[in-house]
Amino acid sequence: MMGTSQMFHIFVVLGSAFMILLIIIYWEEVGASHQYLHTPFSPRPKIPNPVQQQQQQQPQTPRTPAFLSDIDAFVNQFLEPGTGEPTDQVPAETSNQSEKAEERYVPRQEWKIHLTPVAAELRQRQENRQRLLKDLCANDSFAFPGKKRSFDEIPIQELDHLIVDDRHGIIYCYVPKVACTNWKRIMMVLSESLLIDGVPQRDPLAIHRDLAHNSTMHFTFNKFWKRYGKFARHLMKVKLKKYTKFLFVRDPFVRLISAFRDKFEGRNEEFYRRFAKIMLRRYGNQPTPPDSVDKAFATGLHPSFPHFIQYLLDPRTEKESPFNEHWQQVYRLCHPCQIQYDFVGHLETAVEDAEHLLRLLRVDNVVEFPASNRNLTASDSESDWFNLVPLEVRRELYKLYEPDFRLFGYSRPDSVLNE
Incomplete structure (x- = not known):
């Protein structure tokens, strides 16, 4: 008869083999490269820049990390950013990668230690900004829709503005009309999600704005469910706890003016069909507005800023669909x-704040925030825009956006709300 000790060793070996088999199956099903909290994963397939679509480029396929690279990545998940050396490897040679691309590849240098202190x-x-947010969120006398719900109660589709960069442990919540194009470009450079001839794009301004706004180029929280299933919400909370989270905001009324200028003063076919026609029909005495933006502009028809404000305050607007992201409140x-x-x-304060943030993220030696003056709207022109809006309408509009004013430290616009 086999001794007890021999039986025990056999069970241990069989159990270990069974566990290894389960791990391998799980590894293949879930995708190990996406489980790490502070580790690099293989870049996505190359997506051509719209500006360069006329140029024929050799197609790329995603690189699959080697088993040993995955082990290194697994170990690195226990390191906070900046506490160890990066494990990024020069991409392995593949059959469809040109020698030229390999020669041009430069390993990332994000882990440089910055010795110059940030200004006090x-x-x-x-x-001050973070304390204000914390105090107002804890203040029961300050209420707004959705304030008291937990993170678990936020619908998954409302988390589509949170972009995740697993390479550097960063989460960015983008707010349209607040330099989000350039911040999306920076996130693409950092995550190395765009390859040009097999080489990650390093220059944010070289990324076409249409590509920067292409949702397939960004890994957002609302995509977690499809990738992680029932573990999605838990992984979100783990990343929220460990990653550096940032957003940029703007005076709410000035943001609305900027949105109006960008989407309705120019020939934007999509926004004309989805929104401008409704405004013209409901508030502009145009029961049958032209079918296209070109026809409308040819006859001098386009919604006015007062029409836009009426649309925002009209109860029918939210009943039909949620606010478009360009004028949806930041707190939502x-x-x-x-x-x-x-x-x-x-x-x-974008210039100073961007420099401070990139220092905080330890990537200021990798990327710079691009300066931009596209469609700038100055706050001192606010009163001019609201001149034709009735006073009671302005005050109703303030109530709609008051949470954003208060949460992010913007003063009540008395020049607009008082005659």
Whole structure:
């Protein structure tokens, strides 16, 4: 008869083999490269820049990390950013990669240690903004829709503005009309999600704005369910706890003016069909507005800024569908009472804030925030835009956006709300 000790060893060996088999199956099903919290994963397939679509480029396929690379990545998940050396490897040679691309590849240098201290004024600015958010979110006398719900109660489709970069442990909540094009470009550079001839794009301004806004180029929270299934919400909370989270905001009324200028003063066919025709029909005495934006502009028809404000305050608007992201309130896009942001930038101080943030993320030696003056709207022109809007309508509009004013430290616009 076989001794007890021999039986025990046999069971141990069989059990170990069974566990290894389960791990391999799980690894293949879930995708190990996406389970790590602070580790690189293989870049996505190359997506051509719209500006260069006329050029024929050799197709690329995603690189699959080697088993040993996955082990390195697994170990690195226990390191906080900046506490160890990166394990990024020069991409392995593949049959469809050109020698030219291999020669041009430069390993990332994000882990440089910055010795120059950040100005005390900038640190204090962030402390004040974060404290304001924390205090108002805890203040029961300050209420707005959705404030009291937990993170688990936020519908998955309302988390589509949270972009995740697993390479550097960053989560960015983008707010349209607040320099989000350039911040999306930066996120693409950092995550290396865009390859040109097999080489990650390093220049944010070289990324076409249409490509920057292509949702397939960004890994957002609302995509977690499809990838992780029942583990999605848990992984979101793990990343929210460990990653650096940031957003940029802007004076709410100035943001509305910027949205109107961008979407309705120019020939934007999509926004004309989806929104401008409704405004013209309901508030512009145009029962049958032209079918296209070109026909409308040819006859001098386009919605006015007062029409736009009426549309925002019309109860039918939200009943038909949620606000478009370009004028949806920031508290609905980014959930500042459910997510504790580590950095709150303001467009009004964008240059200083961007430099501070990139230092905080330890990537300022990798990428710079691109300066942009596209469709700038100054806050001192606010009163001029609201001149034709009745006073009671302006005050109703303020109530609609008051949470954004208060949460992010913007003063009540008395020049607009008082005669």
